[in-house]
């Protein structure tokens with residue numbers, strides 16, 4: 406079997422979006438002087454879909470959500486020529502070709518995300534070629550079904566947040582991730598607002614359920630150090646990305662305070678990036694995303710590393726490309742789950758592009774044994790709501 410063609414297309418949403426509300430979610434831009442565009446850099450409304458076809462007619466599908474137009478250009482210009490004509494079963498060799506050919510300027514960020522998309526499509530081909538789901542190629546079913554946590558709860562009116570939490574508590578979720586709206590720029594007022602929002606959600610979900618807290622890199626080390634003791638009484642399962650992804654020493658310092666487990670890795674890349682995080686004991690929960698970190702080929706290795714370091718892997722975003730890894734490793738106790746909603750920040754877009762994503766049932770996800778590959782196909786229902794860039 407040989408790879409015949411690689412097609413990368415950007416699906417740009419032109420349908421209705423829910424407008425952002427102020428202090429919706431802290432993010433890295435919040436710390437920049439005179440910043441008025443923080444929310445626009447946080448939202449993303451397009452996605453790159455990669456289809457790789459083999460000479461025997463199998464089509465593998467991969468995807469990447471980071472900087473979609475740039476990812477497409479990297480795939481078209483640099484990665485496609487490296488895999489066309491090659492055997493997809495040589496996935497490690499192909500991964501190394503892509504990684505090393507772009508190493509001088511690639512390594513992390515959008516290049517690794519582009520490599521991830523090609524790698525995902527290759528693994529989809531492998532599964533389809535032997536009529537098995539990808540998790541079977543990675544070691545099989547390590548759990549009967551995958552527990553997942555509800556991930557939304559952006560900072561809005563507290564009553565609205567409570568109603569949202571209640572609705573999904575009633576649907577059987579037992580773990581919830583909420584977003585902080587405030588950071589250092591909002592001074593003591595923001596500290597108070599952040600604490601109020603956590604208290605409001607705890608009021609609804611009680612202490613028999615898990616609560617995760619998301620900063621999305623919108624804090625700094627000093628602010629995070631002040632916040633940790635104040636948040637401790639709410640017993641969060643973790644505090645996520647308190648500082649920017651490059652501040653690995655900052656993560657290590659916060660994690661070593663041992664007040665609240667610190668999570669991160671959603672903006673980290675490659676086996677080397679995660680080795681560094683683990684060596685420094687910078688995170689207590691690893692959150693790579695397979696469509697950024699280097700695809701399944703890289704994520705599978707990181708799972709082994711995390712197993713050896715006894716650090717749980719709870720990948721960013723959920724979605725099929727992550728669920729297959731979560732299912733097949735004992736290092737991964739649960740998955741993130743973005744619910745189906747109107748298009749808002751962009752996290753929801755994959756529901757409009759793909760068919761085949763499992764829907765949570767009572768806080769659990771199931772992968773089918775009889776669906777080969779990653780189990781996704783392109784949805785036709787919303788095609789007229791996208792501009793598609795070939």
Ligand SMILES: O=C(O)[C@H](O)[C@H](O)[C@@H](O)CO
Nearest residue numbers: 430556621721722750752
């Ligand atoms: O962990 C997450 O789910 C992410 O940080 C989200 O993708 C981001 O959009 C923040 O809500």
Ligand SMILES: [Mg+2]
Nearest residue numbers: 619645646671
């Ligand atoms: Mg996150």
